[in-house]
Amino acid sequence: MHQLTRSIQVEIHMRQVSLATYLSTLKDFKEKEIHNIIIDTNSEKITILLKKILQQKMNEYKYHYLFTSFDLETFDLEDFKYNYVNITSFRLVNRGDVVVKDILKDLTYYTQNIHNHNNAVLNLNKIGMIESESALMFDSMYIFAIGLQTLDQSHTIFISNLTCEDEIPWNGGLSLINYINSVEWKGLTGPIQFKEGERVQFKLDLVKLKQHSIVKVGEWTPNGHLNITEPTMFFDSGSINVTLVVITILETPYVMMHYEKNFTGNERFYGFCVDILETISHEVGFDYILDLVPDRKYGAKDANTGEWNGMVSQLMKNKADLAVGSMTITYARESVIDFTKPFMNLGISILFKVPATEPTRLFxxxxxxxxxxxxxxxxxxxxxxxxxxxxxxxxxxxxxxxxxxxxxxxxxxxxxxxxxxxxxxxxxxxxxxxxxxxxxxxxxxxxxxxxxxxxxxxxxxxxxxxxxxxTERMINPIENADDLASQTEISYGSLDSGSTMTFFRDSMIETYKKMWRNMDNKKPSVFTTTYEDGIKRVNQGNYAFLMESTMLDYIIQRDCNLTQIGGLLDTKGYGIATPKGSPWRDKISLAILELQEKGEIQILYDKWWKNSDETCTRKSNSQSSKVNSLGLESIGGVFVVLLAGIFVAETLIWKWAK
Incomplete structure (x- = not known):
């Protein structure tokens, strides 16, 4: 049998860099799409290098950095934890070990006493954390002290003056080395044992950065070499296995919910935004857990306390990775969270009850x-x-x-x-x-x-x-926002804690400022907690609901008793929200642009908005402008006039004949 061999060619780029060339080298790697990078430098320069990596936005999941330094846990990796960037290194000091904890506790106590009494500071990186170089020095000095103590117990140590000029060996040196080689002790860097002058029975932990912490994924020993204990921690960047927490809010037809018991998990939700989220998750490559925001609000800033509520608050507190729904991109929200490219453009419009048709009279x-x-x-x-x-x-x-x-x-x-x-x-x-x-x-x-x-x-x-x-003549009391602002008989309001309310509250246009004062001072409140409440009030009459045009379009196509008044009061867009600095924003934005170019978002829009089974039959504006057949109720008076004229003429003839 012939033995089949497969040769693998690996392209390796090597760069000798300095502080001045860090940025240019990273740019070169980014342009050439080099994603696997081994970094061999001292701990002092790693901090600077990490800042350069952030500047180039090379802190996302497709990049994998392997640091030769043993001090990964001593670096500030806060900007890397939540971006799913792959950072791997070896660890010499296991701070979770009981012996290490006890030694570090004693060192911390000793450091505090030295600082309090002698105004000196022991060079520790952090409380409870020590660099590998210091740990090795501590273990070396401890082993040396044990060997020297053992030598002192068996021999009398004579110390003589030494000079660098005379090569006179110390008589106790060979014995000291033998005693040191015989020492077995567990220090900060693990078990310490020597064989023929080399250290044996030690190991290095293979650690990897994960969300919120650095975890051990394997270990290396001189005999067994590398052993991966958590292979699931290493994944292909093209098929990332990440589960995101996504919050949403119920709003027809964007997000709706099945309340039957046989629907669980993400299957409970359906709608336009749910379909978009499902498509994007396949495009970008992530799983998700979809749930409702606790307070059922989109998110608005309280003018008195300055606190945010709704989905914005959840993202700011990092309790969710994404917020999906009919969430409007606004300046105030963009200042505290991030938004993707808009997947839908819209504006504020006025929902009103269809005005009564002027009755047809005989004349x-x-x-x-x-x-x-x-x-x-x-x-x-x-x-x-x-x-x-x-x-x-x-x-x-x-x-x-x-x-x-x-x-x-x-x-x-x-x-x-x-x-x-x-x-x-x-x-x-x-x-x-x-x-x-x-x-x-x-x-x-x-x-x-x-x-x-x-x-x-x-x-x-x-x-x-x-x-x-x-043509039908309709009695319409209002035609636009100016008509609403200039009258007091018809009430008007919007969704509470929504972008529409925020728009009127912060607007500098006099008409909208006047409308906001009217809405804010109106008792009882004209604001509603849900769109359904606003639609119900409009159907009851004498109320206009200020809402976003896409939702308004959905409603008036299903309820022919409602109509849109005037045009759009502003222009804006719906986007998917993420916490500040989230690596998912750019990926999702690219996916949205791709879906828009393919027309898939328009297909989903037609699916949920223009379903012929749900829409009502409405006479369009183009139809109303065409000539319609006249009925007797429209021109019946002409016949009355004709008959009256004939009757008068006949009467006069009969009188003349007599």
Missing amino acids: SFMNPLAIEIWLYVIIAYFLVSICIYIVGRLSPTEWRCIHPCNLDHITVGNQFCLSDSFWFTIETLMQQSPDIFPRAIATRIISSIWGFFSIIIVASYTANLAAFLT
């Missing part, structure tokens, strides 16, 4: 002109008719012979008698050709002005008639 054809216009037209009709009659009687030109061929009975008459004057005026108004025509200059001027007046009135009536008869 709706008269609506194009106001009642007072109709009265003025009738008055003008009578005045013009009487003026024509008077001017016609006074003007000689309007007098003529009634029977010019009968010379024996010459009769002179005026063509503008009272009835003819009224008939002439009405014929002109109806744009009909009259039987008589004015002859005098005065009557012609009056007739011309009346004709011009009739053209304007008829044209205006005709132009407005179609709009009044073919």
Whole structure:
């Protein structure tokens, strides 16, 4: 059989660096995507190097640093603990060992006494913590003292003056070395035993940085070499196995909840934001535990105490890794927590009950002109008719012979008698050709002005008639935010401790400042604890709810009794919130941008907003602008006028016939 061998090629980059070249070397590693770095330097320079790593933002899970120093626990790794960065090192002093604890306790007590009485300070790194070099020196001096004490018990030690010029060996040196080699003792650096002048039976702990602490993951011994005791602590950076704590708040359709007993854990939640979180978790590579925020609030800063509540407070206290929901990105929140790129853009709008439709009346054809216009037209009709009659009687030109061929009975008459004057005026108004025509200059001027007046009135009536008869007229008491601010009959409010409330509270626009004063001083309170309460108050009438446009769009598509008033009052976005400095913000932001470019977020939006099974049938604005068929209720009055005219004419005929 042929033995199969596999050769592995590893590319190694070596750099000899100094304090001046730390930053440039890290930049080079970052550009070349070198993620596994072994650092061999003294403890004094490691602190500076860690700061440079933070400046380059190379403190995330895909980087793995192996330090040759034995003093990893003595460094300030607070900025690295929560970023899942891989930092590995060896440890010589195990502070958890009972013997080590006792020795460090004695050293601490001795250090305090020296400091209090002699104004001297023993060079310890921290209380209860000692560097490996000091620990080795302590163990060396202790072993030397034991060997010297043993030598003194068996031999008389003579000490003579020594000089560097004369090479005169000390007679007790060989015996002292033999006694030291025979010492067996457990010190700060572990069991101490020598064989042929070399230390044996010691070990190094392999330690790794984990969230909140440094843990032991293996050990190295001279005989057994490296033994990994916690292999699960080492994972592939491409398939990170991290479980994040995610808090949310119930808000339809962003996050909703199953209350049945057969749903447990993350399965209890569903909705638009839950789908986005699930997609992002697969893209970025993390598991999560989803739960509700305890106080059921998004997060707002108390103006008196300065304390934050809601999901913002949970993130600030590091009780959660992410906050997902319809959470608005604001300046105040961004100053205490971090947000990803927005996955949805929106603004504040006004939710109001659909105004009542103006009832259709029998004489709706008269609506194009106001009642007072109709009265003025009738008055003008009578005045013009009487003026024509008077001017016609006074003007000689309007007098003529009634029977010019009968010379024996010459009769002179005026063509503008009272009835003819009224008939002439009405014929002109109806744009009909009259039987008589004015002859005098005065009557012609009056007739011309009346004709011009009739053209304007008829044209205006005709132009407005179609709009009044073919479209529904709604009685809407408010059209925008200015209308709300300038009246007191309709109450208005927003969600308590939400971004909408904060927007009005902090706004410098006079209209919004006026609205905030009205809302803040209104009793009982106009603020609601949930969106459902606000929608309920709107449906009850005489109340406008200020809310974010995406939620408003979802509501009005399912409740045709509600509508949006005016446009957007501002523009903003929803984002996923993280604690300050979280390494997950940039990764999630990139995932959101990718989902937006692929159109997956729009697909999810259509899924939850435009589900045809839930939306109601609403007449759109484009439909209402089209010409609709007229019913009898719209133009029935025309038939009434026609019948009334026929009845009057028939009555006059019967009277004349008799």
